[in-house]
Each structure stands twice: as C-alpha cells, then as structure tokens.
Amino acid sequence: xxxxxxxxxxxxxxxxxxxxxxxxxxxxxxxxxxxxxxxxxxxxxxxxxxxxxxxxxxxxxxxxxxxxxxxxxxxxxxxxxxxxxxxxxxxxxxxxxxxxxxxxxxxxxxxxxxxxxxxxxxxxxxxxxxxxxxxxxxxxxxxxxxxxxxx
Numbered sequence: 001x002x003x004x005x006x007x008x009x010x011x012x013x014x015x016x017x018x019x020x021x022x023x024x025x026x027x028x029x030x031x032x033x034x035x036x037x038x039x040x041x042x043x044x045x046x047x048x049x050x051x052x053x054x055x056x057x058x059x060x061x062x063x064x065x066x067x068x069x070x071x072x073x074x075x076x077x078x079x080x081x082x083x084x085x086x087x088x089x090x091x092x093x094x095x096x097x098x099x100x101x102x103x104x105x106x107x108x109x110x111x112x113x114x115x116x117x118x119x120x121x122x123x124x125x126x127x128x129x130x131x132x133x134x135x136x137x138x139x140x141x142x143x144x145x146x147x148x149x150x151x
Contacts, residue, residue, distance in 0.1 A: 005065050007119045014071035019085035022073035026059065029068055030092060040064070042093040043101045043129050044074070044086075044137065047110040052076075053141035057086060058114040060125060069117045072110075076141050083140055090137045100137070103129035 013029060014022025033040070040063035048055045056077030059070040074086040093100050103125055105113060113121045 007067050007122060008065050009067045009069070009117050009119065009122060012069045012071060012115065012117065014073055016071040017073055017078060018071075019073045019078045019081040022071050023085040023088060026061075026068075026070050026089060027092070030061075033063060033096060039097060041099045041101055041126075042089065043103060043126065044132070045072075045103055045105060045110065045114065045125065046075070047105055047107050049104045052136065053143060056082070058110070059089065060117075060122065062126065067117070067122050069114055072114060075137075087138050090134050094134050100132050100134040101129040102132040 010029075013025040040061060043060040043062065044057040045060060046055045046057050053076055055075045056072050057074040058072040059074060061068040061070070073082065074089060075082050078085075090100060092098075105125070105128075113125060
C-alpha cells in the first residue's frame with residue numbers, strides 16, 4: 001500500500017462480540033480473492049498487549065487499495081467460538097499467502113478506528129502494525145487446555 005494511493009474503505013463487516021456471524025461475513029467477502037489475483041494483508045487489531053490468552057481482535061483486510069474492517073469478534077475474549085473464528089481466518093490468510101500483521105490500539109482509538117474507519121486512521125494503523133507469526137494465533141490458551149483435562 002502506498003501513501004499516495006486513494007483507499008477504498010468498505011463499511012465495517014460483522015457484529016461486535018459475535019464470532020460466527022462476523023466470520024461468515026468475512027468469508028463471504030473473502031470469496032472474491034479465491035481466484036489467486038490479489039494478495040493482501042490480514043491485520044489483527046487488539047486493545048490488549050501482552051495478554052494473548054484474553055485478547056479480542058478486530059480485523060483489517062487490505063487488498064490493493066481496498067480496505068475492509070471487521071468487528072471485534074475474534075480471539076479468546078469471545079470464548080471457543082472466538083478462537084475457532086480467529087483460527088479459521090488466520091488459516092485462510094496462510095493458505096492464500098497473505099501477510100499476517102498485528103497492532104495494538106488504546107481503547108478509545110480502537111473503538112473510533114474500527115467503528116468509523118477513515119483513510120488517515122487506516123494508514124496510521126498499517127504503519128504501526130508489525131509482521132506476526134500466524135502460528136501464535138492458532139495456539140489455544142493454556143488455561144483452556146487445563147480445563148479440558150479436567151473434564
């Protein structure tokens with residue numbers, strides 16, 4: 001993404017706190033990228049740093065000048081459905097060779113950027129994001145593993 005290219009920002013997808021509904025909306029949107037044309041970036045956006053076992057993520061997808069934002073509905077903050085949705089989305093990105101990145105925003109910025117994204121905020125978010133190992137999003141929280149052993 002260059003700083004001079006105009007961004008086309010779609011209306012946010014999904015429902016905050018509803019992993020399955022948000023994942024369904026994202027996967028329907030991602031179908032347009034199955035042809036192998038556009039390679040993009042999956043940016044996971046959270047308001048927690050250093051607490052991955054309780055993190056919740058919103059998603060920013062960038063494919064060329066097209067930016068799509070998805071509601072905060074992914075990750076362990078939303079229970080097993082949230083983890084399953086995060087895992088499915090990250091695996092899709094891996095399968096399609098999209099870059100996976102992460103950024104942390106403070107709570108007030110998070111709400112503003114995700115709920116009402118604009119080009120300037122998205123550019124800052126992309127600039128602040130860091131490459132991430134997709135594998136870290138596929139590991140379920142250790143406390144959940146302990147709970148499963150107790151069942």
